[in-house]
């Protein structure tokens with residue numbers, strides 16, 4: 001009896017060690033990374049907070065390409081601009097797929113170009129969006145950008161404490177105006193509510209846990225009585241909201257074109273240019289690409305605005321220097337505008353440094369490798385999730401010395417702006433064929449916000465003391481946590497200018 005038991009134990013140990021050494025042999029061909037355990041792999045190594053900081057620490061230990069595997073799913077983290085560009089840009093034909101997010105699919109986001117599998121339907125949609133967001137097309141959106149800025153300046157004057165809410169309205173209002181030509185003056189507007197509800201459901205769907213664990217089969221098998229019907233109702237509401245967001249504003253634009261009241265917008269210009277048949281493939285493309293802008297642009301832009309505000313709050317000397325430039329170049333009689341940008345290099349540097357200092361999407365959006373690949377002698381398996389550590393790349397001390405410091409001066413050489421080899425925009429907006437469609441528009445918007453906010457306001461601590469540290473939220477899009485500050489006109493001249501600007505805006509509306 002004891003002999004049989006001993007035999008079992010010995011056989012189990014042998015089988016275990018053969019499996020372990022096969023796993024270890026396979027593992028040795030992959031890029032380095034934390035060792036992990038059989039079956040669960042590196043599940044326990046994955047950070048719960050500020051993932052990008054752990055990924056950056058892994059760069060110091062393992063290098064620029066780090067391999068981890070979670071429940072059998074390979075994840076490859078790219079920790080330098082060089083490797084991100086080598087793989088995601090130069091080999092973009094095999095690095096441009098998206099991993100599946102099953103919960104996002106369940107919501108009904110299959111029409112969303114940002115989540116679509118790489119292929120013809122994705123390509124047709126991306127081409128359509130890019131066509132309306134090129135560097136040459138973006139100036140057409142400047143009237144909407146100026147108008148949204150006026151609303152923001154007014155809200156900051158009237159209710160400075162709720163500045164984050166005003167920034168949130170600004171980003172939503174601008175995107176809805178540019179996309180559909182619809183004018184929104186309050187966060188209570190039903191389109192903003194709807195969009196926020198859809199964004200909330202997508203955020204749940206993008207939770208890192210669901211990168212590796214597919215909850216959908218479980219959700220579908222769970223008997224209704226276990227949740228009192230709540231789960232089924234929630235999923236139905238998510239799906240219903242998703243359809244409404246995609247269809248309602250689009251139908252409104254079609255109607256306003258028919259009765260001649262449409263304002264210029266992304267949607268109206270495409271409908272006018274292409275004149276698609278109702279229900280045709282072309283019309284569906286316009287509808288789908290219109291609906292994507294809010295989801296892709298509103299939260300990321302809001303994060304970029306709030307990061308700029310935090311940077312100014314914590315760096316009063318940069319704020320002062322930027323304001324001196326505005327006073328010198330523009331004076332006190334008007335607000336800076338787009339035509340001033342070439343003469344406001346420090347403002348442009350502040351805008352770029354805000355993008356670098358804390359990236360709005362610190363680990364980008366993951367791509368998926370579609371075939372086996374070899375790189376620097378390593379094997380990168382097909383199906384790997386490719387995660388660019390955007391925050392880590394933008395905090396690489398070799399390219400950005402003293403990376404934690406907010407230091408716009410880093411972008412000057414011989415007194416002139418010079419972004420050669422280190423423009424944060426070339427990293428922040430992603431890589432290869434999946435690069436952000438709104439990158440020019442987003443930078444244009446951020447420039448105006450930086451210039452006009454600093455022209456009239458200052459942001460300081462409430463008690464005049466040194467600014468406290470402020471933590472950042474974790475997740476796909478990262479924001480500063482709430483903090484108390486004082487936002488007020490920075491001088492009597494600024495106050496007078498602000499009143500004049502807002503009065504003339506009232507006259508025009």
Ligand code: HEM
Pocket residue numbers: 113114115126129133292293296297298300301304360361364365366367428429430431432433434435436437438439441442
């Ligand atoms: C500061 C603001 C913004 C930031 C930081 C940002 C960042 C990003 C990032 C990191 C990606 C993923 C790129 C990749 O997969 O490699 C992305 C994708 C995308 N962005 Fe933006 N974005 C911003 C604003 C906007 C705006 C205003 C629009 C509106 C048109 C937009 C439209 C898109 C679209 C459609 C995609 C999906 C592209 C694809 O999957 O092919 N973004 N963005």
